Amino acid sequence: MKKNTKKWSARFSEPTSEIVKRFNASVNFDQRLAMFDIEGSVAHAEMLKKQKVISASDLKSIVKGLNQIKKEIIAQKFKWSIDSEDVHLNIENRLTEIVGAAGKKLHTGRSRNDQVATDMRLYLREVVDQTIEQISALQKATLTLAEKHIMTIMPGLTHLQVAQPVSFAHHLHAYYEMFERDKARFKDARKRINILPLGAAALAGTSYPIDRKFVAKLLKFDGVMGNSLDAVSDRDFLIEFNANASILMTHLSRWSEELIMWSSPFFNFIEISDSFCTGSSIMPQKKNPDVPELVRGKTGRVNGHLVSLLTLMKGQPLAYNKDNQEDKEPIFDVADTISDTLNIFAEMISKLTIFPKNMEKAALKGFSTATDLADYLVKKGMPFREAHGVVAKTVKFAIDQQCDLSDLELKSLKKFSELIEKDVFECLSLKGSIKSRKHVGGTAFNTVKKAIEHAKSKLVK
Numbered sequence: 001m002k003k004n005t006k007k008w009s010a011r012f013s014e015p016t017s018e019i020v021k022r023f024n025a026s027v028n029f030d031q032r033l034a035m036f037d038i039e040g041s042v043a044h045a046e047m048l049k050k051q052k053v054i055s056a057s058d059l060k061s062i063v064k065g066l067n068q069i070k071k072e073i074i075a076q077k078f079k080w081s082i083d084s085e086d087v088h089l090n091i092e093n094r095l096t097e098i099v100g101a102a103g104k105k106l107h108t109g110r111s112r113n114d115q116v117a118t119d120m121r122l123y124l125r126e127v128v129d130q131t132i133e134q135i136s137a138l139q140k141a142t143l144t145l146a147e148k149h150i151m152t153i154m155p156g157l158t159h160l161q162v163a164q165p166v167s168f169a170h171h172l173h174a175y176y177e178m179f180e181r182d183k184a185r186f187k188d189a190r191k192r193i194n195i196l197p198l199g200a201a202a203l204a205g206t207s208y209p210i211d212r213k214f215v216a217k218l219l220k221f222d223g224v225m226g227n228s229l230d231a232v233s234d235r236d237f238l239i240e241f242n243a244n245a246s247i248l249m250t251h252l253s254r255w256s257e258e259l260i261m262w263s264s265p266f267f268n269f270i271e272i273s274d275s276f277c278t279g280s281s282i283m284p285q286k287k288n289p290d291v292p293e294l295v296r297g298k299t300g301r302v303n304g305h306l307v308s309l310l311t312l313m314k315g316q317p318l319a320y321n322k323d324n325q326e327d328k329e330p331i332f333d334v335a336d337t338i339s340d341t342l343n344i345f346a347e348m349i350s351k352l353t354i355f356p357k358n359m360e361k362a363a364l365k366g367f368s369t370a371t372d373l374a375d376y377l378v379k380k381g382m383p384f385r386e387a388h389g390v391v392a393k394t395v396k397f398a399i400d401q402q403c404d405l406s407d408l409e410l411k412s413l414k415k416f417s418e419l420i421e422k423d424v425f426e427c428l429s430l431k432g433s434i435k436s437r438k439h440v441g442g443t444a445f446n447t448v449k450k451a452i453e454h455a456k457s458k459l460v461k
């Protein structure tokens with residue numbers, strides 16, 4: 001019978017079958033945690049030496065060996081093996097090969113349960129920091145475009161129908177605000193990510209005289225988890241990250257939907273750069289907006305991972321269970337997806353071509369200043385509900401005449417209310433409509449300009 005050589009194999013009388021080895025192993029995907037695993041191991045070893053659990057000589061050997069492993073991994077010379085199951089045992093086994101007995105002492109006072117929880121938090125902390133930077137870069141690209149189009153008028157839509165005219169910059173600033181909330185969510189989640197689980201060992205803590213706060217300080221964690229059972233089994237931080245990523249992708253998907261519509265000949269508001277589009281294999285005239293379409297598709301992928309993680313955790317009793325090995329691939333994929341999406345989106349936005357005349361022409365359709373006429377009548381003393389009805393009849397008349405409200409003569413308008421005077425045409429114009437909305441958060445040109453200036457100042461901080 002083949003001898004079982006696993007670290008935990010002394011309890012077993014039969015070796016692991018080859019199919020179970022492959023099914024059980026995570027090293028093919030969790031090796032991306034290697035640098036974080038080494039970082040955590042160095043801190044753990046330094047703590048063991050400080051607490052006199054291992055000698056200074058052991059610490060020196062361990063650190064030297066881990067540094068060598070780091071170099072081997074960077075040079076892609078490290079030999080990963082499914083016989084060692086995961087990133088942790090691969091590194092530990094190689095460490096023992098390099099430094100001998102000292103390598104076997106590294107795992108004193110810890111378990112793979114608290115080890116992997118620590119690695120994932122170190123990894124995700126870095127991902128969150130990178131994500132926040134990438135969102136800021138997209139915001140910068142958005143504001144740069146907005147700054148050029150404060151005076152560009154477009155139709156604001158509700159129910160995908162023309163509602164009221166707005167500044168194109170105001171529309172873009174709405175996405176800046178969405179991304180600002182996304183950043184706030186990631187920043188807030190980082191507080192819960194940045195708590196150290198190491199020291200919980202398998203589930204109950206350890207009898208060794210460890211100093212968890214010392215390790216937390218070395219690894220730049222804000223504190224330590226207060227319950228060992230929770231420390232090894234908690235995956236809330238992954239779910240929260242995925243939820244935040246799903247909201248971020250939803251915002252990007254909404255904008256993608258608009259870019260797709262706006263670039264169609266029916267709208268013709270924008271043109272997406274050729275470098276973000278492809279053609280058709282059969283129709284030579286086609287220019288397909290592949291990037292925004294893929295963003296829409298990848299949003300479903302990220303949302304699916306959120307459901308996967310929620311389902312993964314819903315039936316687990318305390319404490320750690322092997323199910324949790326399935327948390328890594330979804331999170332790794334989410335991290336890769338939002339990183340690629342944010343990078344490519346920022347570049348795509350910076351290369352958009354805008355057609356202001358087409359936007360303004362569209363804003364003249366659908367009686368977008370009808371509400372302004374109602375407001376005009378209210379300011380003249382008419383109750384709003386009555387004004388609403390008057391304007392509805394006026395719009396119906398304009399439809400029959402096949403013209404816009406602003407094209408009607410004063411005598412025609414006065415048929416619907418004697419309150420209407422020459423000054424009505426100012427509020428019926430697109431610019432007049434926009435200028436009147438000068439409160440905070442409104443679409444007035446000067447208000448939008450101030451909002452963009454404020455947003456830029458926040459990005460600089």
